[in-house]
Amino acid sequence: MQHAAEDRLGDRLIANWVSGEHLRFTSDEVRRSYQARARLIVDTIRLEDTGAIPVIPAATQKFALDYGQVTFREAMTEFDKALAAYVRQYEDTDFDAYVGPEFIFPAGMFEALAWNRVRLPGVHLPDDTSFQFVEAEYMKADEYDEYLDDPSDWVLRTYLPRLSPRLEPLAQLPPLRNTLVFHQGLPDLVLAAAENPGVVDAMAALKESGEAVQEWYEYLGRIDQELGGRLALPRLLGAMAHAPFDIISNYYRGWRGTIVDMYTRPEKMKALMERLLPWQLQYGIDGAKAQGHPIVTVYLYKGADGLMSEEQYEEFYWPTLKKLLLGLVDEGLLVWVFTQGKYDSRLHHFTELPAGTCLIHLESGTDAFLAKEVLAGSQCIEGNVSSALLATASVDEVEAYCVRLAEVCGKGGGFMMDFSAFLDEARRENVKKMIEVAKRYGRS
Amino acid sequence: MPQELTDAIVSLRIDDAVTLAARMLAAGTDPLEIIAESTEAMQVIGRRFADGEAFIPELIMGGEIMKSISQEVLPEGGGPGTEGPKGTVVIGTVHGDIHDIGKDIVVLMLGTGGFTVHDLGTDVPAQDFVAAIEEHDAGIVALSGLLTLAFDAMRSTVDGIVAAGLRDRVKIMVGGAAVDENVRVYTGADGWGNDVSRALKLAGEWTDGGA
Numbered sequence: 090m091q092h093a094a095e096d097r098l099g100d101r102l103i104a105n106w107v108s109g110e111h112l113r114f115t116s117d118e119v120r121r122s123y124q125a126r127a128r129l130i131v132d133t134i135r136l137e138d139t140g141a142i143p144v145i146p147a148a149t150q151k152f153a154l155d156y157g158q159v160t161f162r163e164a165m166t167e168f169d170k171a172l173a174a175y176v177r178q179y180e181d182t183d184f185d186a187y188v189g190p191e192f193i194f195p196a197g198m199f200e201a202l203a204w205n206r207v208r209l210p211g212v213h214l215p216d217d218t219s220f221q222f223v224e225a226e227y228m229k230a231d232e233y234d235e236y237l238d239d240p241s242d243w244v245l246r247t248y249l250p251r252l253s254p255r256l257e258p259l260a261q262l263p264p265l266r267n268t269l270v271f272h273q274g275l276p277d278l279v280l281a282a283a284e285n286p287g288v289v290d291a292m293a294a295l296k297e298s299g300e301a302v303q304e305w306y307e308y309l310g311r312i313d314q315e316l317g318g319r320l321a322l323p324r325l326l327g328a329m330a331h332a333p334f335d336i337i338s339n340y341y342r343g344w345r346g347t348i349v350d351m352y353t354r355p356e357k358m359k360a361l362m363e364r365l366l367p368w369q370l371q372y373g374i375d376g377a378k379a380q381g382h383p384i385v386t387v388y389l390y391k392g393a394d395g396l397m398s399e400e401q402y403e404e405f406y407w408p409t410l411k412k413l414l415l416g417l418v419d420e421g422l423l424v425w426v427f428t429q430g431k432y433d434s435r436l437h438h439f440t441e442l443p444a445g446t447c448l449i450h451l452e453s454g455t456d457a458f459l460a461k462e463v464l465a466g467s468q469c470i471e472g473n474v475s476s477a478l479l480a481t482a483s484v485d486e487v488e489a490y491c492v493r494l495a496e497v498c499g500k501g502g503g504f505m506m507d508f509s510a511f512l513d514e515a516r517r518e519n520v521k522k523m524i525e526v527a528k529r530y531g532r533s
Numbered sequence: 534m535p536q537e538l539t540d541a542i543v544s545l546r547i548d549d550a551v552t553l554a555a556r557m558l559a560a561g562t563d564p565l566e567i568i569a570e571s572t573e574a575m576q577v578i579g580r581r582f583a584d585g586e587a588f589i590p591e592l593i594m595g596g597e598i599m600k601s602i603s604q605e606v607l608p609e610g611g612g613p614g615t616e617g618p619k620g621t622v623v624i625g626t627v628h629g630d631i632h633d634i635g636k637d638i639v640v641l642m643l644g645t646g647g648f649t650v651h652d653l654g655t656d657v658p659a660q661d662f663v664a665a666i667e668e669h670d671a672g673i674v675a676l677s678g679l680l681t682l683a684f685d686a687m688r689s690t691v692d693g694i695v696a697a698g699l700r701d702r703v704k705i706m707v708g709g710a711a712v713d714e715n716v717r718v719y720t721g722a723d724g725w726g727n728d729v730s731r732a733l734k735l736a737g738e739w740t741d742g743g744a
Contacts, residue, residue: 151682208631214656218629218682344634348590349597352545395728398588430710454710454727476681481715510711513681 098374099421102383103131111381112318122321126185130323130505131383134423134469136445138502141531142495143185144524145325145471145507147427147450150191150219152512152520153178161219162211165196168308172315179320181517183524187316189326190309194220197301202253202294206340219511227251228341230350233357237364239266248341255294258287325425328376328385330369330417333362333409335390344391351405362409370416377422384448385417386425393430393454407438418446428455429510436460440467453477453509461498470498471505474523479508479515487519488526495530535570542574545594547601554602564606571602575645582642583730589638592729596641618647620740623665624675625653627686632679635709639675639732646733648673659686659693666699673736674705676722681711687720695721704739708732 105111107127114120132139154164157174164171171193179187199207199220208214208221227248228236236243242264250260262281268274282288316322331339337358338347350358373385391397392406417424424447426439431454439449440463447468451457453475460470473494478487491506498504506527512520538557541550554567578595581587622643626636633655643650651669653661662674674694676687687707694700707722708731717725724735 214631215629219680221631221680223631224634345593345597348593349547351590352594353547396589398590401588401590452710475711475713477684477711477713477715480681480684481719511681514684 097421098378099383099423102377102381102422105381106323106383107131109317109323111313113314114321115319119319119321123317123323126321127323130186130325131423133502133505134445134448136466136469136503140502142499142527143505144183144527145186145505146184146188146512147472147507147509148188148191148511149175149178150193150511150513151217152515152517153191156181160210160217161193162196162209162216164191164193165210165220168195168305169311172308172312175312176315176320179316179322182520183528184322186325187312187322189324190305190312195301195305196220198298198305201298201301202255204253206252222339224339224343226343226346228337228346230342230346230354233354233361237357237360239264240364242266253294256291258285258291261285262288324382325384326386327380327382328373330373330376330385330387330413332387332389332392332406332413333365333369334392334406335388336365336369337361338391347391351401355405358405362405366409366412370413373413373417374420374422377420383421384423384425386427387413387417388427389429389432392435393428393432394434395431399434402435407435411438411441414442414447418443423448425450428452431455433459436463439464442468444468448505450507451509457494458497461500461504465501465503469503469505472507472509473498474506474508476509476511476513476515479512479519479523482519484518484522487522491523491526492530495526499527499530538567538570539574539577542571542595542598542602543577545591545598547594547598550598551601551605555605558606567606568603571599572645575599575641579642579645579730579733583733589729592638592641596638599645620673620736621649621651621669621671622673622675622736623651623653623662623669623671624677625657625662625665626655626677626679627683627690628656628658629686630678630680630683631655632677632709635679635729636675636677638729639677639708642729642733643675643736646737648736659690662690663693663697663699666694666703667697672703673739674703675732675736676705676707676720678707678709679711680709683709684712684716684719687716687722691721706732706735 107124109120109123129139129141129143133143154171154174156177157170159170159174196209199209206223208223210216210218210220246260246262250257263277268278313324317324338344342350377383377385392402414424426447427450429452433456439447444467449464449468449470451460451470451472453473455473457473464470474491478490506523538550538553541553557567558564575595578587578591582592624636624640626632640650640652651665653665666674676690678687691705705722706724706726707717707720708726710727712725712727714725726732726735
C-alpha cells in the first residue's frame with residue numbers, strides 16, 4: 090500500500106514542487122526558505138498541526154500593479170513592467186507564496202482573434218480596469234444533441250466562429266469526421282482551404298495569437314525565476330479544471346440559458362456534464378504533469394448559496410464536481426477548490442472527500458468560523474478577509490478580524506490566511522497587518 | 534383560469550403558462566389583466582425568494598415566463614404599460630464594470646415590486662446616471678458593481694450626482710457581492726446590499742418613509 094501511494098503522480102509532483110528543482114535559486118538560503126514555505130503549504134493542506142499559519146494571496150492584481158504604477162493595459166502588453174511591479178510588491182509584503190500571472194493574460198492573444206468573450210482595458214474599457222469576461226449564449230438551446238454527437242466538430246465549426254470573427258471562416262470547413270480516406274473527404278477539406286481565403290486568414294490569426302502566447306509563456310518563466318528562484322515564493326497556481334456545470338453556464342449557455350435548461354431540458358444538461366467530466370479530469374491531470382505542479386485549481390462559480398437551492402445543487406452541480414475532485418485526489422494531486430460567493434450551505438459536501446486533500450478558498454461572504462466548524466479534520470480552509478475591509482477599514486479593524494480568524498480558524502492547523510478575492514484597492518498597511526497577524530500567531 | 538395561470542407561473546411551467554395566457558387572450562381577456570395576473574404570480578416568487586424559500590433560478594425562470602407571456606399577449610413593442618406606483622428607480626452597473634446578473638435580477642424584483650425601473654445597462658458613466666435622474670425624475674438610484682474596482686466608480690458617480698445638484702432629490706443604494714457598510718460610507722451612498730432581495734427592501738423603506 091505504502092509503495093503504491095508513493096507511485097502516485099501527485100506524490101511525485103509534490104516532492105518535486107517542494108524541492109524546487111524546476112528553479113535556479115540565487116543562494117542556498119533562498120532554496121531553504123522556498124522549500125520551507127512549500128513544505129508548510131503542503132503540510133497545512135494535509136491538516137498537520139504545524140503551529141504556523143501560511144499567508145497566501147488569492148490574486149493581488151491592481152494592488153501589485155500600483156507598486157510599479159502599471160495600468161492593466163500595460164500589464165497585458167508590456168509584461169516585464171508588470172513583473173517589476175510584482176517583485177516590488179512581494180519584496181514589500183511577506184507572503185508565503187504567489188499565485189501566478191495574476192489572471193492577467195496577454196492582450197495580443199485576444200486581440201489577434203478579436204475574441205468577443207472578453208472586454209479589454211485600452212480597447213473596450215478604461216486602461217486601468219481589469220479585463221472582464223462576457224457571459225453570453227455561445228451555444229444555442231437546441232445544440233445539445235449536435236454537441237453530444239461530435240463535440241470537436243461543434244467546437245471547431247460552431248463555437249470558435251462565434252467567439253471570434255476572424256475564425257468565422259472555420260464554419261465553412263467540412264466536418265473533419267468526413268475526412269477518412271483520400272477519396273472520401275480529403276479533397277473537400279483541402280479545397281476548403283485552397284478556395285476560401287478566409288480559412289487561410291483564420292490560420293494567420295491563430296498564428297498571430299499564438300505568437301503573443303509564446304511571448305507570454307517566456308515571461309511566465311521569468312516570473313517563476315524572479316519570484317521563486319530569487320524571492321523564495323512557491324507558485325500556487327498550476328493546472329486548472331472546471332466544474333462541468335460551470336462550463337455550461339459560464340462558457341456555453343450563459344446563466345439565463347442554463348437556468349431555462351434546468352427547467353426545460355434537464356436530462357440533456359446532465360448528459361453534457363457527464364460528457365465533460367472525464368475530459369476535465371484528464372485536462373487537470375495532463376496539466377499537472379506538463380507543469381510539474383501538484384496543485385490543480387478548480388474555480389467554482391454558479392453553485393454558491395442563493396444561486397440555486399440545495400436540491401438543485403445536489404441534482405445538477407455537485408455530482409460531476411464531486412467526481413472531478415475525487416478523480417484528481419485519486420491521483421494524489423492536491424486540489425485548490427476556489428469557492429466564490431457565499432458558500433455556507435454547501436461546505437458540508439467537502440467532507441465527502443478524503444481528508445486533507447483539498448484547500449478550500451472562502452470569500453468574505455462565507456462564514457469562515459462556520460467553515461472551520463464544518464470542515465475541521467476534513468479539509469484545509471483559507472481566505473475570507475474581506476477586500477472591502479482591506480480597502481476601506483482601519484488597521485485596527487483589520488487586525489481585530491484577522492486575530493479572530495487566526496485564533497479560531499487557525500486552531501489545530503488546517504488554515505491559511507488569505508483575502509477574499511482580488512486585493513486591488515487594499516491599503517498596504519492593512520495587507521501588512523493581515524500578514525503580520527498570521528506570522529505572529531504562528532510564532533506564539 | 535387566472536388562478537391556473539398563477540399556479541403555472543409560480544410552479545415555473547413555462548409552456549403551460551404561455552398556453553394559458555394565449556387561451557385567455559383568445560377568450561377576450563384584456564392583455565393588461567393577463568400581465569397583472571402574471572405580475573402577481575411573480576410577486577409570490579419574489580416573496581418566497583425574500584423568505585429564503587426560492588432561489589435565483591426561480592426568479593430568472595419567472596422572469597423568462599413573464600417575458601414569454603408579454604410577447605404572447607402584447608402587441609409588438611408594447612411593454613406592460615403600467616407605471617410603477619411606488620416610485621421611479623434609475624439603475625445601472627457603474628463605469629468600468631460589465632457584470633449584469635445581479636443587476637438584472639434587481640431590475641426584475643423592483644419591477645414586480647411596484648417600481649418603475651430605468652435600466653441603463655452596464656459600464657455606465659456618471660453623467661448618464663445624472664441625465665437619467667433628470668429625465669425620469671427618479672427618486673432612487675441603484676449603483677451595481679461586482680468588482681472591488683467598482684467602488685471608485687460608485688464614489689465618482691455619487692460625486693457626479695452631488696455636482697449636478699441632484700443629491701437631495703435622490704436616495705442612492707450601492708449593491709454587489711463585495712459591497713458592505715464600509716463601501717457605503719466610502720461611496721457616500723444611503724444604503725447598501727450584497728444580495729438581490731435587499732434592493733427591494735431598501736427601496737420600499739425609502740418610499741414608505743416619503744423619500
